[in-house]
Amino acid sequence: MLFSNITIIDEHFHAVENMYVGIDGQTITYISKEAPQKAFGRVYDGKGKLLMSGFYNTHAHSPMTLMRGYGENLVLQDWLNKKIFPFEAQLDGNAVYWATLLAMAESIRFGIVSTTDMYYFSEDMVRAVIESGAKNNISRSITCFDDSNLFDLVGAKEMKALYENHHNDADGRVKVDMSIHAEYTSTPKIVRQMADYAKSIGAGMHVHLSETKSEHEECKQRHQMTPAAYFYKLGLFDTPTTAAHCVWVEGDDFHILKEKAVTVASNPVSNMKLASGVCNVPKLLDMGINVSLGTDSVASNNSLNFIEEMKYLATAAKEKLGDPTAVTPKQALYAATRAGALSQGRTDSGLLKEGYKADLIVLDISGPHMHPVHDLCNNVVYSASGSDVLMTMADGKILYENGRHFTIDVEKTIYEATRATKQILKAL
Amino acid sequence: MLFSNITIIDEHFHAVENMYVGIDGQTITYISKEAPQKAFGRVYDGKGKLLMSGFYNTHAHSPMTLMRGYGENLVLQDWLNKKIFPFEAQLDGNAVYWATLLAMAESIRFGIVSTTDMYYFSEDMVRAVIESGAKNNISRSITCFDDSNLFDLVGAKEMKALYENHHNDADGRVKVDMSIHAEYTSTPKIVRQMADYAKSIGAGMHVHLSETKSEHEECKQRHQMTPAAYFYKLGLFDTPTTAAHCVWVEGDDFHILKEKAVTVASNPVSNMKLASGVCNVPKLLDMGINVSLGTDSVASNNSLNFIEEMKYLATAAKEKLGDPTAVTPKQALYAATRAGALSQGRTDSGLLKEGYKADLIVLDISGPHMHPVHDLCNNVVYSASGSDVLMTMADGKILYENGRHFTIDVEKTIYEATRATKQILKAL
Incomplete structure (x- = not known):
């Protein structure tokens, strides 16, 4: 052509x-x-x-399309506990498949060619992604609240199988990353074992980092260190990592991200909509840290409109710093494209x-x-x-x-995603 | 139909x-x-x-379309003094006509049916608006830096002629408002005379109010009162007023706006992009103040995308207050439609x-x-x-x-607006 x-x-x-x-x-x-x-x-x-x-969306939870506009105008805890968690508890593989296909249809419509995804039901997600023709760095995110070892966890077994079965599938369009969900949803043991495992297989890492103030401050109470310092100490950043949000990183955290070449996936729309805060992107850029762009899920965005996301990246930074020179259009374009491809290990993209x-x-x-x-x-x-x-x-x-x-029957996908949504709502 | x-x-x-x-x-x-x-x-x-x-855009400077994306990444004073003011000094009626027609083409494309405009070369603007089929509350904004009386000013004579010749033109699509540009660009004498004149003819008023912190604080230094208190004391709000921005209003200002039924035109994209701050829309709404939505000029936006503007209105408020319940989608829709029509005196719209x-x-x-x-x-x-x-x-x-x-030859308008822009740039 x-x-x-x-x-x-x-x-x-x-x-x-x-x-x-x-x-x-x-x-x-x-x-x-x-x-x-x-x-x-x-x-x-x-x-x-x-x-x-094309655009590289470096932080998403594609199956959450079913929760677009579900539970607006709630404080974070009510939104999670009364809306998102009960809805998620009803998800099954069929719902996740159609939800992911709907997310891919929207992504493609808005110019996103590749997505860094973190969720469950990963096999169903892979199926949808491969059919869609889009690219995806997919991870089966791990949470742990007890004394388990990594491979005691069902999720870790799924994660390992996912990597072995699908890493570099579809001519490299599918890559499988490892993922610790976040500091507050894991244990030091699990984080260290995950770090070792990821290093041993050469996989990438995807993690939530300092999204909300309470998450950041409670980690400091628990561990006498920030989430970034905690993960650093446990070796998680020894593997190429994409850290989502980084709204509340402070002090030495910036040096850690720089030293370990961690990519920051900034999600300005979601962060503003959930009132989580605004990431200090200008400081990250000044330090030479790779800053990419993410949508987070449409449950908190509520779209995958990447042109809008670029505008938010630049304007949110200006407002936060009181400085209209913060984040140039070219920096926003770089974040939306090359920085994302690099964070996904797609060096020729x-x-x-x-x-x-x-x-x-x-x-x-x-x-x-x-x-x-x-x-x-x-x-x-x-x-x-x-x-x-x-x-x-x-x-x-x-x-x-x-x-x-050309790859997705959008009408059918909307129909099936809507049907799955209605079934879940009925079961609640 | x-x-x-x-x-x-x-x-x-x-x-x-x-x-x-x-x-x-x-x-x-x-x-x-x-x-x-x-x-x-x-x-x-x-x-x-x-x-x-349709959408009612209650604060715009349509002819500034020619400066879309001109002078990015500058601090406010450099942006104004090195870019905007020199460019504006070269404008003529022909440039303003095509620029306004381009703004109307974009407005109509994004669903804006009516615009509250503040600028100069008003006759050329009226011509473009009438041709476009859109609606406009147009004002020839007044500035004064000496001891003049109102009708000593050329601008005031133009404003009066504009009102007499065009108010309720084109079946009421065109309305002519009065306008004091802002506190820092006028004198108490001019403000009082303008207030009296507007009241005598029953015209609406359009004014910039507390857009930037420095404007707000310098007024307090000059007059020992806020801009809102200053205009209140001089009688400006005795006529139905739309006050743009209101980012830094404080204390009694809220009661003044409420008492005088002033409409606040919030411009969240422009305010964030220029790093001016975020308007406390939730507090205004809680007090029952009419809050409408504006784009400001595309020189500081840089579009007239009203769906995007609604999303910014809601998300900026959530971020400012740290409260995800602030400004609901329905409040944003109301601001973009009914609140704007009311502020324009279009009570049946x-x-x-x-x-x-x-x-x-x-x-x-x-x-x-x-x-x-x-x-x-x-x-x-x-x-x-x-x-x-x-x-x-x-x-x-x-x-x-x-x-x-159907009313605008967009290709020709883009051609002529681009030609006018190039001529101005050549003259700089």
């Missing part, structure tokens, strides 16, 4: 007009001002359109660059809200609307174009 | 499925579960669609109700991001994307449908 006469955001995050971009199989093989000599198959007319890297994976999106930039153009990157982050995504492609395969999904 | 089998958000902000809504001329005349006996002309199939009130003006929008609610539906109002505020607007209608006239503008 050849994109012709199209504007691109290049690997340096500059907008360049009138480009040719050729795709061979899964890979971007041609980027030039000149038309190529060879044929690339279908020619796509790029007039009024922007071609850029997340940039519009020859030799890189063809994980690409086309945006409609012809609308009145995208003009005039002083700097197109500014308009993409601050002025575009999520639904401006016209095409989403992963590994060179078109998953969505102009209102049509 | 008859909308058939459509979901609506009714006057009580409940979503109701399978409704018939009939429009006669400018007015909603039929809302029922039953099909009407009489013919309404075109029948619109409402499957997978939501019909609701802003609700889907028989006898009310047919200022309506249709949203696509068929997408994966709008399912499942626990409460559709939650999904509209938190999950919809700006571009999900399928149709915008003002006074019963369709201005936009399915990608087509």
